[in-house]
Amino acid sequence: GAVVSQHPSRVICKSGTSVKIECRSLDFQATTMFWYRQFPKQSLMLMATSNEGSKATYEQGVEKDKFLINHASLTLSTLTVTSAHPEDSSFYICSASLLGLAGPYNEQFFGPGTRLTVL
Amino acid sequence: DAKTTQPPSMDCAEGRAANLPCNHSTISGNEYVYWYRQIHSQGPQYIIHGLKNNETNEMASLIITEDRKSSTLILPHATLRDTAVYYCIAPTGNQFYFGTGTSLTVIP
Numbered sequence: 730g731a732v733v734s735q736h737p738s739r740v741i742c743k744s745g746t747s748v749k750i751e752c753r754s755l756d757f758q759a760t761t762m763f764w765y766r767q768f769p770k771q772s773l774m775l776m777a778t779s780n781e782g783s784k785a786t787y788e789q790g791v792e793k794d795k796f797l798i799n800h801a802s803l804t805l806s807t808l809t810v811t812s813a814h815p816e817d818s819s820f821y822i823c824s825a826s827l828l829g830l831a832g833p834y835n836e837q838f839f840g841p842g843t844r845l846t847v848l
Numbered sequence: 849d850a851k852t853t854q855p856p857s858m859d860c861a862e863g864r865a866a867n868l869p870c871n872h873s874t875i876s877g878n879e880y881v882y883w884y885r886q887i888h889s890q891g892p893q894y895i896i897h898g899l900k901n902n903e904t905n906e907m908a909s910l911i912i913t914e915d916r917k918s919s920t921l922i923l924p925h926a927t928l929r930d931t932a933v934y935y936c937i938a939p940t941g942n943q944f945y946f947g948t949g950t951s952l953t954v955i956p
Contacts, residue, residue, distance in 0.1 A: 733891075735891075761942060763943070763944070765946075772935075772946045772947060772948050772949060773886075773892065773946040774946075775943055775944065775945060775946075778942075778943055820889070822891050822892070824891075824892075824944075826942060835880065835882075835897075835939065835942055836882060836894050836897060837894070837944060838894060839884075839891035839892045839893070839894075840891050841890055841891045842889070842890065842891045844889075
């Protein structure tokens with residue numbers, strides 16, 4: 730099956746620093762990648778949608794200057810949390826979609842997640 | 849996305865079938881129903897999806913009512929490893945908006 734990896738799996742940083750999280754599709758080329766955030770005991774919240782070679786589309790309420798997304802290739806997307814603060818501490822999960830289109834082949838394959846703790 | 853409604857929690861005895869319902873009464877004709885599950889502190893795992901017909905794979909079966917307003921995910925022989933939060937999603941486009949899901953606990 731389709732495998733998506735994330736790196737790092739866990740990161741602790743000081744307030745004010747920036748953190749980069751990588752998301753890779755290992756055995757397929759992903760037209761579209763998605764970034765989610767999940768707080769404890771809550772559901773996943775979609776942050777942004779990114780297509781290779783174009784700017785990401787952010788969900789309402791998500792600051793694009795704070796959460797920088799780069800999708801430079803069909804197998805790699807990165808999320809950079811800039812000037813992180815304790816309230817940014819969360820579980821960040823990426824997913825990748827083969828075609829990125831609605832319909833029968835729309836399933837997303839999720840990475841294992843990255844636990845970010847900002848001190 | 850069609851709004852989906854799921855019971856917040858369910859228990860199931862190990863070895864028995866787990867039947868997880870989902871209501872999606874506002875689903876439109878071309879919206880598929882997807883099921884994922886999330887085991888604690890992991891990324892969601894794809895289970896199955898369907899449009900109209902019932903579907904079965906190695907993990908589960910998906911039964912969709914004729915009017916498509918609801919569906920049921922069936923885990924035929926639940927094991928302890930099936931304890932997870934199960935999400936039903938009916939996306940309009942290619943973006944998934946997760947609801948609160950059903951927390952399934954498989955009891956020994």
